[in-house]
Amino acid sequence: MIRTFAALNSKGGVGKTTLLANIGGLLADMGARTLLVDADPQPSLTKYFDLGYEAPQGLVEVVTGGTVTHLSISRTSIANLDLIRSNDGEAQLQHWLHGRDDRRVRLARALNNPYVRDHYDYVLIDTQGAIGPLQTAAAFAADTLISPLPPDTPSIREFRSGTLRVLQRLEHDENEPRAELAPIQAVICRYDYSRNAKSLLSALRSEFGERDRVTILDTMIPNAVAYKDAFTARVPVHTVNDRSGARYPSGYEVMHRIVWELMPDLYGNFAGRLQGNPDEVFGTRPTESGPAARQGVQP
Numbered sequence: 001m002i003r004t005f006a007a008l009n010s011k012g013g014v015g016k017t018t019l020l021a022n023i024g025g026l027l028a029d030m031g032a033r034t035l036l037v038d039a040d041p042q043p044s045l046t047k048y049f050d051l052g053y054e055a056p057q058g059l060v061e062v063v064t065g066g067t068v069t070h071l072s073i074s075r076t077s078i079a080n081l082d083l084i085r086s087n088d089g090e091a092q093l094q095h096w097l098h099g100r101d102d103r104r105v106r107l108a109r110a111l112n113n114p115y116v117r118d119h120y121d122y123v124l125i126d127t128q129g130a131i132g133p134l135q136t137a138a139a140f141a142a143d144t145l146i147s148p149l150p151p152d153t154p155s156i157r158e159f160r161s162g163t164l165r166v167l168q169r170l171e172h173d174e175n176e177p178r179a180e181l182a183p184i185q186a187v188i189c190r191y192d193y194s195r196n197a198k199s200l201l202s203a204l205r206s207e208f209g210e211r212d213r214v215t216i217l218d219t220m221i222p223n224a225v226a227y228k229d230a231f232t233a234r235v236p237v238h239t240v241n242d243r244s245g246a247r248y249p250s251g252y253e254v255m256h257r258i259v260w261e262l263m264p265d266l267y268g269n270f271a272g273r274l275q276g277n278p279d280e281v282f283g284t285r286p287t288e289s290g291p292a293a294r295q296g297v298q299p
């Protein structure tokens with residue numbers, strides 16, 4: 001069954017595009033057919049990877065036409081990784097959606113079509129760091145919401161009082177039919193292992209219990225130049241950062257662990273369609289004090 005994830009956070013610049021591009025690149029390398037959807041008028045995800053083929057259409061036609069066809073599917077230079085590109089430079093879609101009765105379900109319905117179901121295993125939707133009709137439509141199209149969350153006070157405050165509160169409001173909007181949103185998987189990112197970040201993190205982890213809509217993944221993304229370098233080189237981080245250092249686990253290890261937490265049925269699958277026992281490959285789980293040793297992947 002196809003699974004759809006949307007990256008959502010009311011704060012800009014937290015690492016949504018970086019996270020989705022790296023998840024998408026790794027999924028594709030694992031052999032999963034993956035469709036990126038760039039729902040940010042600033043087309044960062046569209047520009048992340050080189051395109052092998054640029055389709056004549058993009059998100060505007062998908063949303064306004066209410067369906068996905070081959071005309072809106074661009075190909076990245078990575079096998080198994082396709083893209084519905086952002087072509088809404090004037091940010092008209094927010095306005096267009098706002099005036100429609102079906103604004104919440106418009107993107108969900110457009111993506112829920114035989115073309116997408118037949119061609120993809122995973123759909124990953126990137127959004128702009130704010131909340132409006134397009135982000136709402138992306139949220140209602142997803143069966144899991146992913147929120148990158150840097151462990152610093154402004155980001156955590158905004159997550160609580162912005163992202164979470166807005167999602168709650170969306171579910172209880174008196175002008176709309178009652179609807180439940182997907183659960184949120186928060187991914188701690190840009191973690192610098194500082195004392196301050198550690199104490200904020202332990203407070204966060206104790207804040208959200210089993211009955212909350214938020215789960216915080218065990219795996220954290222370090223604040224490491226490898227992620228910026230991969231962005232600049234337009235490649236997924238797992239392909240260029242496969243050695244764990246003394247301070248940080250490698251992008252290869254981190255992204256595998258994140259994908260396995262988000263998509264547990266892929267546990268034990270590695271890039272290059274390799275299979276192995278993660279505990280043997282990576283050693284014990286990375287802890288907050290440092291990475292685990294990496295040994296090597298068994299084909």
Ligand SMILES: Nc1ncnc2c1ncn2[C@@H]1O[C@H](COP(=O)(O)OP(=O)(O)OP(=O)(O)O)[C@@H](O)[C@H]1O
Nearest residue numbers: 012013014015016017018129190222223224227228
């Ligand atoms: N783990 C990381 N370590 C270091 N730098 C990072 C990390 N993740 C992202 N960055 C850098 O932070 C910047 C913002 O990241 P990104 O564009 O992914 O955020 P965003 O949430 O998509 O932003 P926007 O809201 O503008 O769309 C980029 O320069 C990116 O390279």
Ligand SMILES: [Mg+2]
Nearest residue numbers: 016017040044
């Ligand atoms: Mg972005």
